[in-house]
Amino acid sequence: MESNNTLNEMFLKQMFDVGESRVKFYDIPFVSYPARPMAITIQTLSKDFNDKELFELAKSLGSDIVNEISSQVEKLRKFLPDRLKSLFELFQICGFGKIGSIQIEEKSNRVKIFVTNNPVIDYSKQLYGENSKAGNFYCGLYSGILEKTNNLKILNLNKFKFTEKEYEFSNF
């Protein structure tokens, strides 16, 4: 095990309920989707859904994920003093990337986030290069997640930049 923190340890101990043949985080069953096929799925969806539709589809997914997981994290509050940090650690374990830094200008509603270790984006870049649509999808997913976790009114991240090691998403 390379990651070593309280939540990850708890997560690993509790997550896999082999008795019922399903991956679980406490009461929530999970389904896994290998990252490479997910990159392929996003690219296929992008041919049949326009950018706005793909963004909205991913945003709803992000928002639903926060709703579903956060109630469980809430129940574990006494073990997890920093709820937000715990949620982001969980998202990293889920394979949504490590959200490293979040810059929020509340007055102007400007948001910029920096993400690393997102295997779906990595595969998508490898497979589709500049035509990759994973950036658009994750603009939506992160918008849905951050709107909920950071109580932002409306967040539509619509710009992304990929460098070798880091992905930058922003709405300005």
Place this chain on the structure above:
Amino acid sequence: MATGFVRNLFIKRYLVIKEDGLTFRDMKLNIYPSQSFAKFLQKIAEKKSEEYLYKLGFEAGYDSSKIELENFGILKGNFPFKIETINLLLQVNGFGILDFKIYDPKNKKALGHITKNPVIEDGVKLFKSKSKVCSFFRGVYSAHAQLEFNLEGCQLTETRCVRNKDPYCEWSYGLKFEK
């Protein structure tokens, strides 16, 4: 069937948390809470069609299956517990339990019951008889059947479904049923 003990060993050995998330051996995984994923699939099917969702599942299953074959070379062979092992991999991934009632790759015939797929179950809870999410997994299983279960050209068709209050989803290939 693999016992709980064997299953435990298998899972503990291969499931690891790394910087970019959970990995199963060298397979990098995205994991989604089942209800959110059911809603995601339902939206896709409502916008397009169940057939579209089936094709999406097939495409994803085909690539997943190729990765499994790359990572678990043993699956290429014809060893006695091959079906159980593939089944175990599918179960660990949260795709439910497949119980073959007919498995005849020589004559290209198969019939299986799927139970305990959390996304299908949540789909039925959320959307009742209008749930379309099983089509995605029928596609996933069709791809695995072609590549790993040696059922050449397999495209599974639905003969029973939990959304119609059947106790399981029943998918078949190469069999004719009276309507």
